[in-house]
Amino acid sequence: MKHTVVMTGASRGIGRVAARDILRRSPDTHLVVVARSGADALAAELGARGRAVTPVEADLGSLDSVRSAAAGIGGRLTRGELPPLRGFVGNAGMQYTNALTEGPDGFEATFAINVLANHLLVRGLENRFVSPARVVITVSDTHFGVFRHNMGMVPGPVWAAPDRLARTGAFPRPGTTRAGRTAYSTSKLAAIHLVHEYARRLPAGIDAVGYNPGFVPGTGLTRNAGPVARFAMRRVMPAMTLTPFATSRAAAGRHLADLVLGATEAPSGSYVDRGRAVPSSAESYDRRREQELWEAVERLTSVTSERPAPVPAA
Template sequence: MSQRKQTVIITGGNSGLGYECAKKIAMDDKNYFVVIACRNGAKAKKAADSLIQETNHTNITTLELDLSSLASIRNFASNFSKMDYPPLYALVCNAGVQFIDKTHYTKDGFEATFGVNHLGHFLLANLLLEQMTHSGRIVLVSSGTHDPLKRTGMPAPVFVDPRILAYPDQSSSNEAISLIGRRRYTTSKLCNLYFTYELADRIKQQTEKNITVNAFDPGMMPGTGLAQSYTPFMRFVWKYILPALTLFYPNVNTVRQSGNALAALVTDSKHNQTTGKYFEGKKEIKSSELSYNKGNGKRLWKASVELTKLINTETVLEESNKHS
């Protein structure tokens, strides 16, 4: 149990994995102040009210955040700094999207899967670094689908120039949009790992703070909202048929099981010094061989700084050091 009041921000905490993570944290320790960050204020308020009722933990609130808008992310970081909340201890980058019906775009013109799943969280984490406590934690929700050697039923990720991921050229592709959309998802989850490892290294090198950065694979969680752009039949299968697999297959989990494991990466004292690691549920494992390509990680970082207009990330880390 934490000895002082601290704030935990959970993106997409209004439903699914994020909701269950928030609930576990709130139930286990009354000293945590939980902020549900999502773009729909009404849904966030409903989730917060439900969490308060379920956990009898009153320090749960909401703050608007649209990860598809760089302006919204900047507003969130600015607004958070002005709130009278306890010190920021943890950021859980949980929100994610997957589109297989057509190409969607963010408000800034990025392909939405890459824009939300990677760029949005990249900017958010960097903007919040200087506000984090000395021993803070950042957890990014990745996915086992990033690993081409795993039989997940998803296409292998294809990492190319990040600018092409942000602004894909579709004119010459004869592939089905459903395949393209699923590949964009697995590639964004690979990007989550590149970001995890690169940020963990940069924090160790450039700041005296002991902020840890780890990635998390929740496994397959049938029934969640990730299949919203699927066909009606596939949504039915996802919601009502596939949940039965949780009884028979490894790493096919209920949302509650994965939510509890994600919460442990935020609260468990055994992870005080754990950084730059990858967890499948509560088990630390190796991510794919491709995910440890440092050159790709550095290229992604450089392009992400430019795409999000993060003026100077080294300056952000230096400011974080000053506030420690």
């Protein structure tokens, strides 16, 4: 049966691989790609050979832009311009070289893109899903904060009150690359906390899972880094995919597609490390922190209680 999957982060890296794989393996999927720029060209490329792809332009750093995108997609679903919604993939992510980059809404840009944008899209589409459906949020094993998971390249998360994390300067020496990477790992821990909350709060039949692709050299994640770091990620680090310490883009994209298409078994609330569900860090299971974060992101994104009526199952 034809159905819709909404996806961010399909422009490059593992997202592009996953988008192609989803469309190839599931001809009934109508993929809605949400991208800041070039959405039309991306949709045209992915939609070759008659595959159904719809572009939606949105700046994930701007809450107004994300809110408008969610409303637009919801309207198309209501009018029957898109088939029933059965999936959302929040794959877009950003890592900056500092913790001082501020988005248009006054929020620290890493937190805005990696946490708030996903939350707005999930909440904006929540009552448009038709069961069974799956929400997949790309997270990171950097949230463990130990060498085995980050090889010393990314500092572990440093948790604080969510209102603090959402603003610039939340970490020591905020103008440094280390602070920017700390903001990244902390945002990914926050995303796992929210996956747990989604699993508890989303309507029955809508699963929520976090996906860890592992360390994937050669993606666009470090595009805001300096020239030496960008060169290393593009030209040197890809050799690590020949070892157990890194994952190729092809493998990471395939694992993401498997999860979206239901080929990987993962109960709601799971943390999926590449191809299998495993426990996330002990720190990530903190019910009080998760509730505090939920309340904060609801307030920061101005999510209202006025939701459209649930879509009946097809």
